[in-house]
Amino acid sequence: MSDAALRDPRIPAPVIDRPEDYLHVEQTLSSWFFTTDHKRIGILYLVSITGFFVIGAIAAGIVRLALVVPDGSILSNEVYNRMFTLHGVIMVWFFLVPSIPNTLGNFLLPLMIGAKDLAFPKINLLSWYVFVTASLFTLFVLLWGGVDTGWTFYTPLSTQYANGYVIAAVLGIIVVGYSSILTGLNFIVTVHKMRAPGMTWFRMPLFVWSLYATSLILVLATPVLTIALVLVFVDRAFGLGVFNPEQGGDPVLFQHLFWFYSHPVVYVMVLPGMGVMSELVTAYAYKKIFGYKFIAFSSLAIAVIGFFVWGHHMFYNGITQYSALTFSLMSFIVAVPSAIKVYNWAATIHKGQIRLDTPMLYAMGWIGLFVIGGVTGLMLASTALDGHVHDTYFVVAHFHYIMVGATVVAFLGGIHYWWPKMTGRLYSEPWGRVSALLMFIGFNMTFFPQYILGYMGMPRRYAVYPESYQVLNVLSSAGATILAAAYLFPMIYLVWSLWYGEKAGDNPWHAKGLEWTTTSPPPKHNFRKMPIVDFDPYDYSNEPPEE
């Protein structure tokens, strides 16, 4: 039991023996905007992606509102198309990709391996500036000019036929990609070079393993997106014709390039979430993780195999039978490491000391949503079945189960778990549990009907749809309002806790890991003296934590 929790609140905290924490060491605005402290940059990222999340969520809300009626009388087709493009572009590139790696990852990676900072602190700050500048520019383009190609920018729609500011939007996304590459490089070098004495590879927390795998994907896949979008740019701006069959080009080439990035990038979204899960499950089961090495290597396996499945987005565009079947088989194989993780987490809970606190509720919900999302992904990878549900709401439901059900839920669970470490404050536990539960209910109510809609044959990206699909669409939109509340509550009570929350103490959850051995919030250079690691990860003893 740390002495902070026992302290009489009337007696001021003895601050003399503690260095100033990273939040209070400097208070000026410029100390934030020119900081090279990975923790502050993590906070900067957190604030900016939360802003983008709110905008993307509002766009989603408008889309769901428009779909309450089948005849498209709420939004014109054009505005509807721009709205889902706005939603997709913002959520994918300005929220999901940077979500966990650039906030929690930035904040925790050095803390977890016992380093003072990332390997390249200035490059870390540069990554944030590149991200914010390019994403604000793209947002401006999307709001004032409008783009209606969808986030996929399929050619030749984007290169020859679409109206709107495709060129500007594409340029913005290209530049945002550099921030991903910078962060990925930084993480890889940090993991290789900055580990504390005794922190061997197999003593690293699994969150670090997942960040490492994620960084590999970011560094290897993002350049391909850059190439694809540069070609869209030159095709549209100068009529080069790479994707134009009349000039000897091929629109399918774009799909190959695009999905070569965009499928691995799904794992960029979900791998860090899996890393967060490993931390949450062990901490709240108070037990050593089951199958550490299997989970660690499955992250790398996902990163590698994830590069060979992109063709499952293209079964029905005339690719050969052999490639379709190969990509189908590879997609079945890439599911194996994900399954390994899920079973290992379930086994970790066995014979633990389980506390159903807010982060654990998110974690258990995560497993449910991820398994459904994953198995429906296998259904989509089954060639002939894909012929029916491809490009329908079934796909929409599937990837929202992965991207919201897995990434966003893990992000929220992780934010709650590490909130005391990041801010030094405790949030309201009852509100936290209510929000986690609302999230689960609202999410399923929003997206489960979309599976049915998809199997019933409703194509995606339809501003107008046949009346027989209305009931399920209304149900989905109703669920979205609950989901909105589940997003809104944490924003309110977490911000509230910054001023009014109880002081957390160094380790309120009695969790293991280097980040919990330092103060909350940590001092500017993380540790008062260099930590020496002489213990295994998740070294939970048999004794139950004192409450």
Place this chain on the structure above:
Amino acid sequence: MIQRYLPHYPSQLWPWAASSMAVEIDRIFVMWCIVLMFLVVPVFVFMTYCAVKYRAGRPADRSQRESRNMTIEMSWMIAPFLISLVFFFWAGDIYLRQQNPPPNAMVITALGRQWMWKFQHPDGPSEINDLHVPAGRPVRIDIRSQDVVHSLYIPALRQQEEAVPGRTTSMWFKADTPGAYRLFCSEFCGADHALMAGTLYVLSPADYQKWLKTAGGGQSIASTGKRLFEAYGCSGCHGPSGTVRAPDLAGLYGRVVPLQDGSTVVANDAYIHDSIMQPKRQIAAGYKPIMPSFAGAMSESDVTALVAYIKSLRHGREQSP
């Protein structure tokens, strides 16, 4: 007559199936859902059981806790994978049948463009957005696009195929149950994507013949092609009185054509189409690459008619329609 084909628009929670292949795909889906239950339910039951039994502070037997077990790891790695592989083969088998149309299939050409479908029947009539096919007969649809990527999607057949500019893709089906079914574009194609929808009418063979008559059958597409062959000046080189040395097109269809680079190609629809639109791409051996490209100068439906005419040219030019 059409009134008898009441729309099979689903009001329940299962879409109508118009072909036996659709029923097969439903079967895979149902089986998958059952397997999903088998994979998921034990995990949930186990987690709930643990959350209750091993709740912090509750006394329970927590001895012999493990954190590694190779046998368990290997079994849950391999068993679910092998189970799921069944679906890879099962779906793959149907997929291969979908990809290989029977040779006796009736061929309809579909042309996607912003934002409508145009269907061209072999015996003359063409229609917009709606498609009439006879029940019980294999139908192959050759799909092209005039502008962007579209996708012809017929939920009642559980099938779709993209229309990709510059390529010919195809899907085939044998619809068994007469009725009216929805037909969509499922690949986002611009502002009015959602309006690029119509109805598939599966008619009994007798009704289909009647429909052909009322829809203006008889005006064959190949005869339109013949007129265009003159109008575009193709006959100037490829015709019997041609002044330039150009390949004779009679009997071309289905033949193996030697190319200048030493390879060969079978003269199918796609080859003839591409030879008109991008003549420099595949040069027939022994001829100079002097033919101009008609890309941009000729609409897709005109090319389709020309291809139909060239296909009809058997040996001896006079047999043409």
